[in-house]
Amino acid sequence: MTNWTESLPLTFVPLFIAIDALGNVPFFLSLTEGMPLAEKHKAAHIAVGTAAVVGLAFLFFGRFILNLIGISVGSFAIAGGIVLLVLSIKYITTGRMVELIKEEMMAVV
Known part of the structure; x- marks a missing residue:
């Protein structure tokens, strides 16, 4: 170690x-x-x-x-990659990431 x-x-x-x-x-x-x-x-x-x-x-x-x-470290890394992929696809398809995050934050509040 x-x-x-x-x-x-x-x-x-x-x-x-x-x-x-x-x-x-x-x-x-x-x-x-x-x-x-x-x-x-x-x-x-x-x-x-x-x-x-x-x-x-x-x-x-x-x-x-x-x-x-x-959860293994490898599984955690794959899950993080999937989250980044989803966010990237959302950004590419809409082109307005900040507005989407603001809308989602309002839903949490």
């Missing part, structure tokens, strides 16, 4: 590249359009905090959680 400090950069550098934080700025701005600046800051802090907690939880307990619910 490798030391987690050695695997941390190998895990998070591709993750940061995949997340594309700068590319998501326009997406965040369009989702928070019309919100006061204080609410935008609060939404950003909640999003970053949630992502950090979930990321760290899966870093330390990910394999245990997946084993606990009987």
Whole structure:
């Protein structure tokens, strides 16, 4: 088993590249359009905090959680790929991903 400090950069550098934080700025701005600046800051802090907690939880307990619910890492990767495929097809066919996400978020609220 490798030391987690050695695997941390190998895990998070591709993750940061995949997340594309700068590319998501326009997406965040369009989702928070019309919100006061204080609410935008609060939404950003909640999003970053949630992502950090979930990321760290899966870093330390990910394999245990997946084993606990009987899912292999390979199955989880395939499921993630299917989710990305569905989102991509939805975007390609409609061309309006931000509006669709806003509509779905309103349904959740």
